[in-house]
Amino acid sequence: MALPARAGLFDDDEARKRVDALRIDHEARLEKLEASARGQIELANQIESLKAEIAKLRGQLEVMTNDLDQAQKRQRDFYVDLDTRLRKIESSAQTADAAPAPAAADPANETRDYEAALNLLKVGKTKEAANGFVAFIRAYPKSSFLPSAHFWAASALYQGRNVAEAAKLFNKVVENWPDDARAPDALLGLSNSQLELGDKRGAKASLEKILSKYPSSPAAQSAKQRLGRK
Structure with a gap:
């Protein structure tokens, strides 16, 4: 009568060991999946951060380009206006001082x-x-x-x-x-x-x-x- 009891106990121990092994394997896989998911989330966050930084830099570049264009235009207009005023003064002075020339x-x-x-x-x-x-x-x-x-x-x-x-x-x-x-x-x-x-x-x-x-x-x-x- 003792032999069947030992056999049943042996079967339970083996079953528990297999269940424990499966649980450990399952937990290990879950940890790997979670680690992979965290890595993907971090990568996605980094990509979004880089996209935001690039968009910010592009905006700054557009502002700087526009400011440069406006500065060049203001400088050109300044030279043109200054040239006009100077030449009017020079022309008036030369007309007043110059002797009449028929040709x-x-x-x-x-x-x-x-x-x-x-x-x-x-x-x-x-x-x-x-x-x-x-x-x-x-x-x-x-x-x-x-x-x-x-x-x-x-x-x-x-x-x-x-x-x-x-x-x-x-x-x-x-x-x-x-x-x-x-x-x-x-x-x-x-x-x-x-x-x-x-x-x-x-x-x-x-x-x-x-x-x-x-x-x-x-x-x-x-x-x-x-x-x-x-």
């Missing part, structure tokens, strides 16, 4: 044509402005506006991506009117053009020329920054 061009037409081209540039019509300044240069070869006409023609061509022609006109300002107030800015424009044309050595030489010939000009500050000097 001279009509000052009224000269001023009108110059301001017409300048106004085209002011509203962003770069192609029309460039054509207007080039026509002015041909029509009034002895005009006191020639340095400015060449400078603004070059600026309009540069903005219109005709960089090679812009470089030629910037260079004419530097060579023909080195004492003009626009000569330093013309050198800066020439450097920009040379850089876009792949002439890094020439671009650097133009910046160095600004520092040597026009060290007190606003263009010299830009030249120092580009050359990495203090």
Whole structure:
């Protein structure tokens, strides 16, 4: 009678061991699944965080780009308005001091044509402005506006991506009117053009020329920054 009791006890122990083994295996699998799920959740959170950071950086970049565009526009408008006022003063002074010349061009037409081209540039019509300044240069070869006409023609061509022609006109300002107030800015424009044309050595030489010939000009500050000097 004792043998069947032992057999039953043995069977119960084996069953418990198997149940325990299955439970342990099940718990181990659950832990792995939970660890995997936690890892996926953490990865998803990291991805969302990166997406938010990228969106934030894009927003900041858009704001900075817009601010830069507005600053460049304000600077261009400032130069255009300043140029108009200066040239009106110069024209008035020269008209008052100059002796009458029978073959001279009509000052009224000269001023009108110059301001017409300048106004085209002011509203962003770069192609029309460039054509207007080039026509002015041909029509009034002895005009006191020639340095400015060449400078603004070059600026309009540069903005219109005709960089090679812009470089030629910037260079004419530097060579023909080195004492003009626009000569330093013309050198800066020439450097920009040379850089876009792949002439890094020439671009650097133009910046160095600004520092040597026009060290007190606003263009010299830009030249120092580009050359990495203090």
